[in-house]
Amino acid sequence: MEKVFHLGLRTADLQGAKLAIVPGCPDRAKRIAEQISEAQCLVKTREFHAYLASLNGSPVVVCSTGIGGPSTSIAVEELAQLGVKTFLRVGTTGAIQPHINEGDVLVSTASVRLDGASQHFAPLAYPAAADFYATQAMVEACKATGVDFHVGITASSDTFYPGQERYDTYSGYVSRAFQGSCAEWQQLNVMNYEMESATLFTMCAALGLQAGCVAGVLVNRTRQEIPDVDHAMVERRSVAVVLKAAELLLAK
Ligand SMILES: O=P(O)(O)O[C@H]1O[C@H](CO)[C@@H](O)[C@H]1O
Numbered sequence: 001m002e003k004v005f006h007l008g009l010r011t012a013d014l015q016g017a018k019l020a021i022v023p024g025c026p027d028r029a030k031r032i033a034e035q036i037s038e039a040q041c042l043v044k045t046r047e048f049h050a051y052l053a054s055l056n057g058s059p060v061v062v063c064s065t066g067i068g069g070p071s072t073s074i075a076v077e078e079l080a081q082l083g084v085k086t087f088l089r090v091g092t093t094g095a096i097q098p099h100i101n102e103g104d105v106l107v108s109t110a111s112v113r114l115d116g117a118s119q120h121f122a123p124l125a126y127p128a129a130a131d132f133y134a135t136q137a138m139v140e141a142c143k144a145t146g147v148d149f150h151v152g153i154t155a156s157s158d159t160f161y162p163g164q165e166r167y168d169t170y171s172g173y174v175s176r177a178f179q180g181s182c183a184e185w186q187q188l189n190v191m192n193y194e195m196e197s198a199t200l201f202t203m204c205a206a207l208g209l210q211a212g213c214v215a216g217v218l219v220n221r222t223r224q225e226i227p228d229v230d231h232a233m234v235e236r237r238s239v240a241v242v243l244k245a246a247e248l249l250l251a252k
């Protein structure tokens with residue numbers, strides 16, 4: 001096939017990879033790829049840094065999505081065109097339930113659609129649901145790696161500040177639509193905020209692709225807004241989970 005628009009890759013470049021690990025951050029993509037054998041950089045363009053590696057003999061892509069739904073939808077669309085069927089997001093997150101601790105790992109079963117991009121794939125009544133088997137693999141991986149983890153619903157917002165009802169901002173103002181929203185999500189047992197899973201889950205479900213999401217907790221917003229946890233430790237735990245989940249899915 002012709003090269004895809006942004007990644008500039010052809011099907012053959014992926015060597016048959018059917019599974020992609022998709023962190024938001026390009027540097028995290030590199031660190032993940034380096035933990036898998038035979039890692040080679042495929043492309044670095046804009047927020048998309050893609051690597052090909054071999055996990056237990058199976059080709060796997062690691063590709064950063066950048067922050068938010070629009071860029072995530074491009075990475076997922078183009079990787080799907082190149083043959084990828086399974087997308088495992090590994091991110092960072094802010095918890096909003098008091099019982100969740102910094103460094104815990106959260107597995108999302110579904111996401112509140114506080115994004116815009118997912119509405120370009122399916123109407124709002126359509127659920128942003130994770131794939132059952134990908135989620136099951138994430139949970140099994142949490143158990144196998146021994147991390148403290150929680151499973152449940154995530155709020156996935158286009159914006160980091162107003163959409164996640166943050167007041168520690170330049171203006172200190174949150175528009176009316178989001179005033180009180182965090183308390184409502186807490187009441188409705190939402191675990192956390194992040195920024196890509198609503199788009200990822202909606203588009204993958206709508207397109208017949210498989211998606212799961214795991215995130216490491218950087219901050220618990222019931223206690224503080226600015227993280228003081230060791231970011232590397234948080235990343236190590238969530239990455240250990242996503243790599244084990246990938247192994248489990250590839251072994252099926
Ligand atoms: O650490 P990543 O994967 O980027 O995920 C989270 O961190 C970013 C915000 O700081 C957003 O992308 C959010 O979803």
Ligand SMILES: O=c1cc[nH]c(=O)[nH]1
Binds near residue numbers: 093160
């Ligand atoms: O609070 C947080 C932390 C990381 N990422 C988010 O989107 N929100």
